[in-house]
Amino acid sequence: MYATKQPSLRIDQSDLMCKKGCGYYGNADWEGYCSKCYRNHMDQERQKKSRQSQADHSKAQVSGFSKFEEKKRQQTDKKNKYLKSLPVFRKSSSAKDSGRPEKYIDMRQANPDADKLMAEFISSYGEWGEHVRKDFFKCVQAFTTKMLSELDAKPIEDLAEIAQNYYNLYNKRVNTNDVYQGVTSEVKDELLDFFERYSMVSLYSFLFCPPSTNDEEKDLTIQDRIRKLSWVNAHHLDCCISETSIEVRDLVYTAINDLLGLDSMKAPQEKLSCVVRCCRSVVKVLQHCQGGPVSADEFLPALIFVVLKANPARLKSNILYVTRFCNDSRLMQGEAGYYFTNLCCAVSFIENLTAESLNMPEQEFQSYMSGEVTCVSAWESALVACEGMHQLCEHLALLKGLLERTAVVQDGTQKLREDMEKLKDEINEKVASVLERTPLIIKPRKIPIPITRDNLPVSPSIHIPKIVDTNMPETDEITPHNYYLQNLSMTQINLLDSTKTKLQLDITPCLPVPNTAQMPSQSTEFLSPSGIDNRSLDSLTPDDNSYLGLSKINYDIDFSDLSADNSIAEELTPEKRKSPTPSFTTPDPFSPVGVSCNIMQSPLVPSSGPMLVPVQERPPKKDDFVLPFLESIPKKVEEETLLDKLEETPIISLPSPIKPFTSEYTGFSKQGSKIPSIPCNTGDFSSLNLSQSSLPSSSKDPN
């Protein structure tokens, strides 16, 4: 009210004071008086009225009521006086005719908050003795029953007066009655406070926004009004709330939330403390914005702004409830009184807000109010459409986090890439250095890939011969061959993995051995001219020869394998001999370098060449027997696997050296001397013969 006197929002401290100048704070709802002066004022008014008209409905004048409405309301109040007490009867199963106390009981039953408070009382003040508790509840009961009895008979203003009287009465009682003698003054204050709180919580549903008043209409009116004023901004109000700072926004939100709590509380002092908290938050906002102390001139606009933005539910009802039923002493002084008065001022300013009070042209004001022009500002988005802003902010923060994380990932990948590059280079260097360091001869060793395959036969070769030796010492040559064929195919697969590791290990021994291995190969090739000697030697003393003896077993295996193949080849021999030979011829030139070399470069071809030849030679003798068994298998083998086997053969030649355990072999040779001797010799002989015949041109040429 006083706020609207000035075009701008400047309010003097004196404006908040009671109109009568009694030194207490005034209140808009008390027509600018403090509660005491207002009461006196009302009494005077009442006396005047009662003089003018004897009607009892002129007890109190509430501004804003038309007389007609007032009359109507009071009539209905009367009518409902009795009906109001109906629930009492409903509840009271046992019929005490005095309905009042039962109403109280009923009220308490239906009020969990009051129950909670009672429990709190007992736990807090139980120590002061049974009599204190009893007296307290006696007083509360007296108060509440009195209120309920008068509820329908008197207007709410009178009820408020009754309440104030009871507060005073209890205050006196606490300070004078013997029951409270031992109680400290602090606890006495607490008891007073509790008295008010407990009774008001109990009576809340009857006294808050009572249907006998038009409080609810006022609430709806101001709610609508505030909604229409949602476009009003901080700068309209000439207040210095920063519009962009997130911290300020959060503080404003805190203030808004505090104010919104107003409606959730039941006791007047709880509501009051909500107002106080809200106002403190507003002060904080201002302090944050200004960086200094806050004056009343700046405070009120900020509070108005907060009220406008919060649009608290049932604002009017809450203010009226507090002004009516909060202990006057609390309202008239101190922080709470000051802030509450400010809130009332803010509300009355909002109710009477005009273009003039916002310092804006009437037209602009009207266009805003009618919704023609909508105001968009940082605050609008921050407070009104804050969810969107929040989401934006949250999403921005999220994106930021994601960005950082992707950066980390990218760095990681970059590093990894570099590391890999480095590693690659290092490996390349190492490999290069190793290559440089190591002589050419070593290269063959590095060719483990073909060797691994080739090695397969090696292991079988190792095993097989034993098997052969043990199982088939006496059997015909053919059977071992077959056996080998099968074993090879089987063992190859089985041993593939297992042997690989072994083989690699075995390879090293091969190195020294190759000499021996090469020897035979060389022997075959080299000896081609002078091979006769070797062959003759072999034939004569097949197993006895030093290197031959070492490689015997291998030889046998190879041959046996090949022999099977060759057995088929035999028939084809004429054609095949011619065809393979040319292919073999090429490897031959390498042969002089060494079998190992051949294996490396084109292991299959060169090795096969020499091997095939001997094999081919061998079978003719065995073929007769083998043919039926082998025919089917070998044909395929020839075409597809021949090479493998051929590979195997040379490898076999390699592994043979691996077996340095000549002693074993010799041992075997004793038992199975026939076996190695038979295939080897026969094979050797035939092969040698054939190789001589078929290869002479090729093998000899290089040599």
Place this chain on the structure above:
Amino acid sequence: MSAGPYNYSYIFKYIIIGDMGVGKSCLLHQFTEKKFMADCPHTIGVEFGTRIIEVSGQKIKLQIWDTAGQERFRAVTRSYYRGAAGALMVYDITRRSTYNHLSSWLTDTRNLTNPSTVIFLIGNKCDLEGQRDVTYEEASKFAEENGLMFVEASARQMGNRGDNVEEAFLETAKKIYQSIQDGRLDLNAAESGVQHKPSQPGRNNLSADQQASKDNCAC
């Protein structure tokens, strides 16, 4: 407001809940003012509206609390669940996320209200058929599974679907009234959300009512 005191015999307390921007305030405005509020500002905290309706010849005042959908005000709005006789749970058929959040709203409602509270599911903005993101079938299945009443409505469009706004409020009231009649809802319970106000004041009725109440007490 034309509602003078005691023009009604009951007060039913409703709450409207749901995600932000689903049209809670517009539904309320449509129901109380029968007008569509085009540029409705975002609700902060809670707002309320009232309207008197008639169910089975009884005048009932609906006191409807329109809550803010924002998470920020959840603490404030939660205090309004208590003592609600009816809860209107609103989602936006054009925004799937609002539908997906229903279960959390439902949990809140179930936890904070009493078991007799009638929950009505409203799929708002059904005039925007072209932007539909939630089918009627799945929503009605959801409602069925959770024992909710369900309707699709539009606060903007009166007519075919706009009536559903009215229907939602009225059906909820009917169901609450039904449970009062069945005795499932105890008027005297602490947070029933229903207040009884005899509509025909007068001394004469007192004895009758008293009699009736005594009878009630006997059982």
